[in-house]
Amino acid sequence: MSTVIPKKRLASGLTVTQKVFVRSRNGGATKVVSEHYLRDDIPCYSKACTRCPEIVKPDANNQYPNFVLSDSPVYAEKYGHHYVVLDTNIVLLAIDLLENKDAFCDVIVPQTVLEEVRNRSFPIYTRLRALCKSDEKRFAVFHNEFSEDTFVSRLLNETINDRNDRAIRRCCDYFQKHLNQHRDKKVKQINVVFVCNDKKNRDAAAGAGIMADSLVDYVTNLPNGEDLLDFVPNMEDGPSFSHKKETKFPDYYTTARLMGGIKNGTLYQGSINISSYNFLEGTISVPSFKKPLIIMGRENLNRSFNGDQVVVELLPKSKWKTPSNEIVEEENMDANDNAEDGDSPNEIISDKERLFLLKEAQKASSEESSTRIQPTAKIVGITKRSWRFYVGQISENSVAKDSRTSNAARNCFVILMDRSLPKIRIRTRKAGELLGQRIVVAVDSWPSTSKYPEGHFVKSLGAIESVQAETEALLLEHSVEYKPFSKKVLECLPKEGHDWKVPTKLDGDEFIKKRKDFRDKLVCSIDPPGCVDIDDALHAKQLPDGNWEVGVHIADVTNFVKPNTPLDAEGAYRGTSVYLVDKRIDMLPELLGTDLCSLKPYVDRFAFSVIWTLDNDANIIDTNFHKSIIRSREAFSYERAQLRIDDASQQDDLTKGMRALLDLSIKLKQQRLDAGALNLASPEVKVHMDSETADPGEVEIKKLLATNSLVEEFMLLANISVAKKIYDAFPQTAMLRRHAAPPATNFEVLNEMLRVRKNMSISLDSSKALADSLDRCVDPQDPYFNTLLRIMATRCMMAAEYFPSGMFSYGEFRHYGLASEIYTHFTSPIRRYCDVVAHRQLAAAIGYESLDFSHRDKDKMELICKNINKRHRNAQFAGRASIEYYVGQVMKNNNNDTQEGYIIKVFSNGIVVLVPKFGIEGLIKLEVLGDANSAKFDDENFSLSFKDQNGDAKTISVFEHVNVQIKSVLDPATSKRKAQLVLV
Amino acid sequence: MSNKELYSPEGLRLDGRRWNELKSFTCKVNTHQTSSDGSSYVQQGNTKVMCKVNGPLEPKSKANSNNNNASITVNLNIASFSPVERRKRPKSDRRIKEMMTILEKTFSETVITKLYPRTQIIVDCYVLSQDGGILSAVANSVTLALIDAGIAMYDFVSSINVGLYNNSIPILDLNHLEEGDMSFLTLGIVGKSEKLAMMLLEEKIPFDKLETLLGIGISGAQRIKDLMDEELRKHGKLLISTAAS
Structure with missing residues (x-):
């Protein structure tokens, strides 16, 4: 390594030098030389500075940098008014603390640190970058490596780390001198504090006259230090746990x-x-x-x-x-x-x-x-x-009763809501205060000498069982983004807000000219009662030749959500709306979802329409796609639509159209079932909320009407038609959805149970064979058995997934459950991002507008798919968890019900029972059932024999029908209210 | 290496330049007086290129002879030690061939070939070190060597490349790390005009961004032209002063 690297001054006020390092790859060493430009126009970003605003240069979009560092930063007795310079180890270990809004404002992040963080952990780097963007936190990145004043070359025999440490110290020194020299004289003295957990580095800094402190000492010296100490993660220098044991x-x-x-x-x-x-x-x-x-x-x-x-x-x-x-x-x-x-x-x-x-x-x-x-x-x-943030609560046993009031720091366990995760040990001063609260913790490390992972407290969500805390907890647990939309996102919405109207003149710009005017069609929408985000609407009209013209009209979301805007980025990030029992977390801002895009009745709306010509047997003769303008005549709920269709006295064209749709949908469904589409079941329930008190009232199993399936069939048809079209246009990057066939091993246990208990079997040769064999499995004594089996079969299925078409060969596109060769999601762009992409691709395929680059790039599409698959799954889990919570609350009100249940799993020390009425399943442990010692488990026959509490011998096995008493109890471990089942 | 910020939110690139800054540019003419009629050396950042021009001469074979125009033959040699990792590229490498064809076509249009009928002009280029923008550095060096050889041309051809970062930010004069990560356009501009003598795009760039890129590329190429012009005038003055003494 040469130590003297020549510098050359360029005419434009730049200096160029060379960065030389040796890289080893596959055993060989390569010398890498790259240019490194040093400049004098890097600003300090301090509002107090009088010099830097003069020298800044605009970026490619002609934007000048924002001077973020406040001219009156936080005051601490030891440091005075000060800015903080961070070291890499602080960022890596205490990013949660840095994100705390009560501390660490006006922070300087040297480029050296930023790059080190980036190399060590990309997620933390992203969070640090997010901090630098936010206005409240006032983080500034100072490019010390590119500044003439702060660049340091590596010395002979100096390690990279030592050089970087020196570069950071040089940066602190520069800032202090710069601020002293160029500070606006009206502003008070501003110091620079270097926070670093490396003692050697701190000592060197102190030697150079830089104020330096460890994280713990720094936080302690802050005016609000007491409250913040809990957030300080466990690290070498900090208060650590002792590990005496050698095992x-x-x-x-x-x-x-x-x-x-x-x-x-x-x-x-x-x-x-x-x-x-x-x-x-x-x-x-x-x-x-x-x-x-x-x-x-x-x-x-x-x-x-x-x-x-x-x-x-x-x-x-x-x-x-x-x-x-x-x-x-x-x-x-x-x-x-x-x-x-x-x-x-x-x-x-x-x-x-x-x-x-x-x-x-x-x-x-x-x-x-x-x-x-x-x-x-x-x-x-x-x-x-x-590792991510985890929600849990402090284990009561781990905090000694007598010490709950004291303020000394202590170790305690946090039990997480997710049962498959271990307890986490944290150190806190507020153990007593935090008992009985849902808290968020982060995991720092799991040393090999410790039985439990070590973490630190992040924040408290509120008291256990309060609606707000539980909702937030489950959103966090499923990493659902629930913060309100940021200002930047909201700025992308139309300025007119709710007053925005479809232009009346259709000869406006070229895009409006390309739209078809369908306002004369008798369009209506059918949705669940109380639905405000209306994605889809339908119409049907008989053509003179006896065929039917059927149209599905989907909200034209992409007219408002343009690619490469913050709004689009937010939608892509959220991926889907999340529906909880009492709350909806939108993917797009409410203005769009419930008003401008929503196909509300009696007003003009932009839509994306799929128009088929169908013959009387519902065979497709012709398919067309148009961007359009529609006016919905009526918004029905499923029930009202059903009533209107059934009411023979209604003979207007709209009702006739709806009847035709219903007829055609029945034929479509039959075609689908003949092709082998599965009819699966899930124990879905709906919680009714008391409209005044917002208390959960009663639980009801979702009812299905013929009109549900009317809408569903046409949506499936639209999705399939669109999938074909965009695959034709973009064979490599079309946004599609597939559902793989389940591997036979998934069904092994279920089939074995069926064979032993019921002498039945299900076939897996094809989806058609599966559908038929499921139909055959009927127990004449027990009408619910077939549904139960479908519920259990559903659990053996693979999950459907989004993918760009280039990822698989055509044969693997198949949607197993729907028995369709190709499939996508197109019909709900308000609440799913996949549909947004499909809309853009379809618009490009019909020549309406050009397709954004990110939807034409295979790698970018793969990233989008990966994210929306994850979000979709999380949204489902969150929705289920929300129902589970509310069902628990309902139980609290009507305790001790006796209900019918089915045994779906038998363990050697317990059974799992499903209660269809509430859609809940619960574990009954052997100790509760009866005498644990006398129990005999027969795993060939999936049955368990034991003596119950009265001493009577009893044998229970899988699929058996049992009566259970449901009690609502607070699980002592996770503090989740759960339905506890007791056999009667 | 992709775990680097190619363009930071603060507006700085990997090597510390801003979006519209050129790499350090130096050039020399008449570097090989004995072995050629005209020669030059161009350095754009760490890309180093040498060029020798011989001609107009009697064509070596009849195939290169044209009754109305001079024919221009460009040979491009990329030294195996020029990239970061040693790599031998055969002369038949398709990309090298393509670059040679582009250069031949470009300079056949800029040199006033009808003044030299039935002759051949041989241009030999040597890439000694690469750090992005080879084609533009070579084109610049050919211009200088042709001028040094005293061959009549309509005007300079000055060349630069310009890339599009993240489909939104135009970036001028890429180095090899940047070239590896974004699609870019190589331009050759005639003199101080806005006429394109050469344009090469190997990947995709959205059509609506093309105009911005061209605008930035043209202004960058004009800056290169000024730098080359300055060096040539310095060299000319030197020649006059030595001739006078």
Whole structure:
């Protein structure tokens, strides 16, 4: 490494130097030389500065930089008015604290730090960049590497890290001097404080006359430091936990060994899925094995979290296990762990756990039916953590009663709402105060010497069971973005707001000229009652030749949501609207969703129309797509539409059209079912809210009317037609949706249960065979059995997914459930982003406008799909969790109901019962059922025999019909109100 | 390397330039007096190019002879040590061939070929080091060498490339990291006019952005022209002063 690199002054006030470093790749060393320009026009971004506003230059859009740093920053006794310069380690460890709005305003982020953060963790980098953008936090990035005054060259024998540290210190020094020299004389003295957790660096800074402090000391010295200390994450310098015990988790393999192992096939990589019934058992699906690999026991799970990307090593065949039949909950296993004194009283593996593992091992070896044994593995490395914010509450046991009022910092456990995750140990001063509240925590690390991961407190959501806290908690848990739309997004909306109207003159700009005027068609919309975001409307008209003209009109959202605007970016990020029982989290701002786009009756609206010519048997003769203008004649609810159709006295054209639609839809449905479309079921319920008190009233199973299926059939038809069209136009990047056929292994257990218990079977040869065999499985004694089976079959299915057409070959586009060759989502652009993309692609395909680059690029489309798939899944989970919460609340009001239930799963120490009436399922543990010791589990027959509480022998098995008493209880571990079931 | 910010929100590029700043540009003419009729050396950032012109001469084969015009042959040699990682490119490499064809076509239009019927002009270019924008550096060096050889031309051809970052921000004079990550346009401009003598686009650029890119490219190329003009005048003065003494 040469140390003297020549600098050359350029005419334009720039200096150019060279950056030289040696890069190693595949064992060889390459010398990389790149130019590095140093400049004198990088501003300090301080409002107090008199010089920098003179020298700034505009960017490509002719925007001048914003001077964000306040001229009267926060005051602390020790530091005076000051700006903060951050070191890399602070950003990496305490990004949550930096995001806190009560501290860390007016912060300077040197470019060196920004780049180091970027190399270390991209998510944190993104968050840091977001901070720099926000106006309230006043973070400024100072490009010290490009500034003539602060650039430092690497010295002989100096490591990169030392050079970077020196560059950061130089930056602090520059700022201090710059501020002293160029500060507006009317402004008070402003100091620069360097916050860094590296003692060596701090000492060097102090030597150079720079004020430097560690994060903890800095926060303590702030005026509101007391409240903030809790947010300071655990780190080396900070108050840490003591780990006296020598027992520990096995260390992870080195990266080189992991990469080598994956390459030569001795190690496998995958994402781990921890059972929600048994926190000691995880599975990983690996392409080279037909069955998923089992990972059992805390030591083999080796500090992994549910969803982490992990690397596993196969155990010898003698240690292979069968999947556990037992319910194991962490709370029972380690209830007595003490948060305060490290891990001293217990080792990582407790005796109880050993017992469990022993039992499993015995079972595996004694098993005559060795077919159920599955390959078993242990985790040897974690490539990507799935850590995010977690919601939970402080475990009551971990906070000693007498110390609840004291203000000293203490360790305590946080039990997370997600049962498959371990408890997290945090250190807080407010343990007493936080008891009984839903809190958000972040995980910092999981050292191999600690039984539990360590984290820190982020914020409190409110009291447990309060509607607001629970709603926010479930949104956070499913990473649903629920913040109000930002100013930038709202600025993209039409200026006229609610007064915006469809232009009356249709010879305006070229785009309006291209629209068809369908205002004379008798269009109406049919939606659930109270629906305000009306996506779709329909019409039908008989043509002179006896065929039918049928039109589906979809809200023209892309007329308002243009690509590459903040509004579009926000929509793409949210991906979908989320429907909770009492609340809707919109994908697009309300003005669009419920007014300008919504196809409300009696007003003109822009629409995107699909017009078919159908013959009397509902065969498609012709399909056309138009951007259009429509005027809906009426907005019906499903029930009112049904009444109108059934009312023979109504003979106007609109009603006739609706009747025709209903007829055609029945034929369409039959065509679909003949092709093998599945008719699956899910225990969906709806919670009625009391309109005055907003208390949940009663629970009802969703009813289906013929008009529901009317709308559904035409939406499916529109989606299929659009999918074909955009695939023709964009064979590589069309936005499509597929549903893969379920692998036979998914149905193995269900089929086995059916064979043993009911002497029935379901066939998986094709979707048609599956549909037919499901129809055959009817129990004459039990009309609900067929629905139950459909519910269970649904759970064995694969999830449908969005994808750009270039990702799969045509044969794999198939939508299994709908038995359609090709499919997309087009009909709900107000609440799904996929539809927005499909709209744009269709508009380009019919030559209405040119397609934005991002929808023509395969990589960009893959990113969009990945995000909306994730959002879609999360939205579904959030919706279900919301129903679960409200059903719990309803139970609270009418306790001790006796209801019918069905056993859907049998464990050796408990059963799972589904109650159709409320759509809930619950676990009944053996201890509650009766005498645990006398129980015998027969896993061949999926049945459990035991003596109940009265001492009578009883045998129960899967699919059996039972009566259960439903009680609403607050789960002591997760503090979720759940329905507890008791067999009667 | 893609984990770098190609263009930061503060408006700075990877190497510290702003969006419309050129790489450091230096050039020399008449560098190989003995081996050629005209020669030049151009350095744009770390892209270093040398060019030698021989001619007009008697064509070596009849195939290169044209009764009305001079024929221009361009040879492009890219040294195997010129990129960051050593790589040998055969002469038959399609991209090199394409560049040679483009250069031949461009200069056949700019050189007043009808003044030299039945002759051949041979242009040899050598790329010694690459850091993006090879074609534009080569085109600039050919212009200088042709002028040095005293061959009649209508005007300068000055060349530059311009890329589009994130489909929204135009960026002038890309280095090799930037070239790898965005689609870009290489332009050759005739003199101080806005006439295009050369244009090459290998990827896609949205049509509505093209005009902005052209505008920025043209102003960049004109700046290059001024820099080359300055160097040529300096060289001319030197020649006059030595001739006078």
